[in-house]
Amino acid sequence: MPTLYHHPLCPHSRFVRLVLSEYGIDATLIEERVSDRRPEFLALDAAGRTPVFVDDNGLVAPGANLIAEYIDETYGAERGAQRLLPQEMAARIETRRLVDWFNVKFFDEVTNWLITEKVYKRFAPPGGAPDMDVVRVARANIRHHMRYIGYLTNARNWLAGDRLTYADFAAAAHISCADYLGDAPWDEDEAAKHWYQRIKSRPAFRPLLSYRAPGLTPGRYYAELDF
Template sequence: MYTLFHHPFCPHSRFVRLVLGEYGLDLRLVEERVWERREEFLTLNPAGTTPVLFAEGKFAIPSAAIIAEYVDEVHGAEMDDRRLLPAAMAERIEVRRLTAWFNEKFFEEASSPLVTERIYKRFMAEQDGGGAPAAEVIRAAKTNVRYHLNYIGWLAQRRNYLAGERLTYADLAAAAHLSAIDYLGDVPWVEDEAAKNWYARVKSRPSFRPLLSEWLAGVPASRTYVDLDF
């Protein structure tokens, strides 16, 4: 049994939930509002960021990248052809490259500013950075979403999945970030049919169902969020 300290709309937390869901691992969720800087949480992860995975009776594992490596080391070999980090070195490098692209570059340029401005700030005290969303930040992030969506479409036209012929960490990372901002209606799906079709396939997997059940009081989900055939 694992415990995940997360926020429902943290893209990195969503990535880890998808990974554990694909591997069929039991998971207990603990919602963490990182801006509150809880002492108990900072003991688990001094960086004060989600996600943090706690292996019962063992240790706390911070950050999506470290968690993904840990899960592969502990559970990957037993998954055979469903392993999310392939065995071949060249394939592993490509999966890691794209996973980092979405968990770092996409996060910084698009999903983090949109989630922060449109979700987190609603619940943050003014002294913690809460308040009205910054329109200029949202505009810039939406522009960046188009750039990333185009790259996803380019990959999807040339491969069965983003990093190759089968589902990997790269697909789950991209889908996790897109899902958080798709809830807000900030993904222009009409602009790239290949990206949309790829996302529909990933979104239809059983591991995705818990994410699609997440709702935020006062912020209704977009029309496309739960629609598997959008």
């Protein structure tokens, strides 16, 4: 069985977990606190970041986007219409563009700041209170992204087009982290909210919604499918 080194509130880890669950791929989950800098983990990925995927043959794939490509090449083709990285070139480009948007731009502007200030600072040395100026900037930034999601889903069935793709799971992974922390502005865009309700209702989401961080209560709507 493959192994996934992850952190439960790392959005990139959540993206990979959602993809694995959607495809029905079982994996052993090992929770990794990257601040510990374990030599065994650094031997797998010198960058020391989650997620890291190790397949049955010991092949190591570090990083969410690289893991997604590996999963597509090894499992995607047999999925036909359910393939999460479409076969058509234009659709593949748009899917990759949006995966990059959320895993890089959204992360840099929103989730990295929220998770660092409200989670990692809480549990990793030297600790300390969150910088609320940083949190407020992230809360302002996420509203722009919610409107962009609404813009996309007003014109399309899913984010990248008519079909569910990696783009939807990448976006949902990041938003789920903000939602856990109570920082998802569901009053910002009704179309974005409706899209998230749809993807949140998929069976692949259930393991994420059942998670509870020790000492950190989830936001009011985190586990609710109809909110």
